Amino acid sequence: MSGWWDWVESVGKTYSGTITVLALAVGFVAMIFAGLALRPKRGPSEIDLLRDHHGWRKRLDDLNPDWADAWFAGIARFSGFASRLYGERLLSWRAFDKALMIAFLYPIAALLLGWALFDAGRLGESEFLPEGLKLWRRTLLLVAIGLGAGVMYLVAQHYGKIEAAISRYLMPLQKRLDNLPVLPSQAGGFSLRVLAGLAPSAALALAAYFAVAGAGAAAVGVALSVAVAVAVAVCVGVVGAAVVVLVIAGAVGVAAVVAGALTFAGNDLLTPPATVLLFLGFLPILNALADFLSIAATRAFLRHIAPGPARPHGASLLAVLAGVLLDLVIAATCLLGLLWAITAGLDLWAHMRPASLPFDWRAYRASLCAGDLERGTMLWLMLLTTLAPTAVHLATGLGAVLTRTAKIDREIHALLGPAAEKLEAKHGHGVWAIDETRRGPEVLSEDDLHKLDLLYARRSFDSKVVFALLLLLTMAVLVAAVAWLLTPAAATICASLPAPA
Incomplete structure (x- = not known):
């Protein structure tokens, strides 16, 4: 290229x-x-x-x-699925919550995909995934990380049930220790209560271990023990925060658990905290805002072209074509707005704390213009996700026309x-x-x-x-x-x- x-x-x-x-x-x-x-x-x-x-x-x-x-039956099913996922209202906190949850996973998926395809495991100057591996080794590592993330998601999703089940089995022993008039026994009962509360976190840490260390030993053949320790520590710490986040922002906490462990799944212990903040904070929030508006436009279009009591045969041909054109304009506006917000935010970051800036976006733009798509894989894949709802809109619109x-x-x-x-x-x-x-x-x-x-x-x-x-x-x-x-x-x-x- x-x-x-x-x-x-x-x-x-x-x-x-x-x-x-x-x-x-x-x-x-x-x-x-x-x-x-x-x-x-x-x-x-x-x-x-x-x-x-x-x-x-x-x-x-x-x-x-x-x-x-x-x-049109397929359009109705897809529209119903979107309503169940994002809620009936097009613009709501629930819809933004789901867009933010998915946006948390965008950087992870984009980094893993870019690394698997182009062997680009870096973000800025930090190496998150080992580079220089053969394609089959990267594929095996990707599968192992995906399985580990799936286990982490299931454990985080059933956090309360796991804690209740463990507490139920430990409760008789805890009561016996608490009733004994001996201080060490009472301390043992307290330890069991703490153990019951930390058990789901330990399960998440174990999943992170298999996702990182297991993949490193079986597929990569390199020692990632330091990264495993960081991943386990972060995973256990994130679970406590996820309980609070789940109350405030719904399923965003689950995405944070998965993203928190995988972010530190590289072999660079000295990953700058600013890069992690950019990776899991700055970019996902901006991307979620753009996706939130783009998804709302696409859902409005799907509702408009689908048959209903007022339109038993669906929208007219001109209405379908006008909707497709309007959604393309909205998607382009969201994409340009996302690009502007990212560059303006990074410029503001450089003005306030230039030493902690993870990377220079102008250098990325220059490399892309020079044909070096591999370097900025993670960023342009994330940007393209904003166009995903419009692709659905375009496909359904052309299908409605046909x-x-x-x-x-x-x-x-x-x-x-x-x-x-x-x-x-x-x-x-x-x-x-x-x-x-x-x-x-x-x-x-x-x-x-x-x-x-x-x-x-x-x-x-x-x-x-x-x-x-x-x-x-x-x-x-x-x-x-x-x-x-x-x-x-x-x-x-x-x-x-x-x-x-």
Whole structure:
């Protein structure tokens, strides 16, 4: 990837006119095809064609009224899951709490993923995970850490039940020791009470040990005993805080337990506290705010396009497209706001305590522009999570557009199907044979004919719009792919040309 950005820049400067002409040509061709798709149809009107019953059977066979059922049922299930997770209200403390819980796990997941893919285990100048390992060793370590984190999550989730179970078994022995008139015995009873309270913390510490030391011994083959000690100490300390946090912020405490142990799961004992503060405080809170707004916009869109009492057939085509465009704008605003907040916060940090600044964001930007994506893996993966709700929104929106005609087909079938059955019941199966008699008006009123005329007009328009959108999207992807493939070749050709005199 190194040098790719320079290639793009040089080709853009050298062939800016050619690229502009190519873009205009693509846009012009797309406009021609879109115009052909949206051109008005000439010939007999739809009502005249509907008066002739001979084409009804083919019309009914061409309908696909069930295409949208599964899709919109899936949207309803997804929207229901989001409501159960974040609450019914789009903007609430519960929704922010869940966004913050997930944001606590973003740095961990981004660091582990970047380390597994690119062997980038550093944040700033601190090494959180050992670098220079082979891919299969990193994969095994990642699996071991994931299993350990899962055990920690389960223990933290059932903290009270575990403490109650242990206390129930220790209670008889504790009472016997307390009843003995001997000071050491009473001290033993007090110790058992303390042991019952610390048992879940010890279980969490054991899970951290398997997540860190077990992975280090089995997959890495290096000694991580110091890191294990730090992880256990932090894990035990975090559990006490998690009990308070659980009361205040719900499930955020569970995420803090998992993140607290894994943050210190590296092999660098001298990890600066400022880096940990950035890793588990500054970035997650800012990311949670951006995700909170982006998720609320996506949930509002899903509620709008899903069928309901006021809209039995869902939102209109223009409403779906407008919602997708609006959500893209909101997502871009959230992403830009997140970038600004991170850079402004780090600049403020540098102004107040320059010696403790974990890293220089300008150096990260320079490395990204130079094509060194590996160095900033954790940061750009975290930033991309803000676009995840918009990706869901875009996928559901395009799916709603593609299945829009199916809902119209259902309405057409509801009018034309019973009319065809009545006609067939009255005249038999031979009614569909070609003759000179038009029997459509026998079972379809003028009002029904006008309704069908409007429905077929909407169906034709929606189909053409979908075709034009898919055509533009396909051409954009093809142009991007060709540009991606030809840019290195063009840069190589440019480099081989003699320099101008």
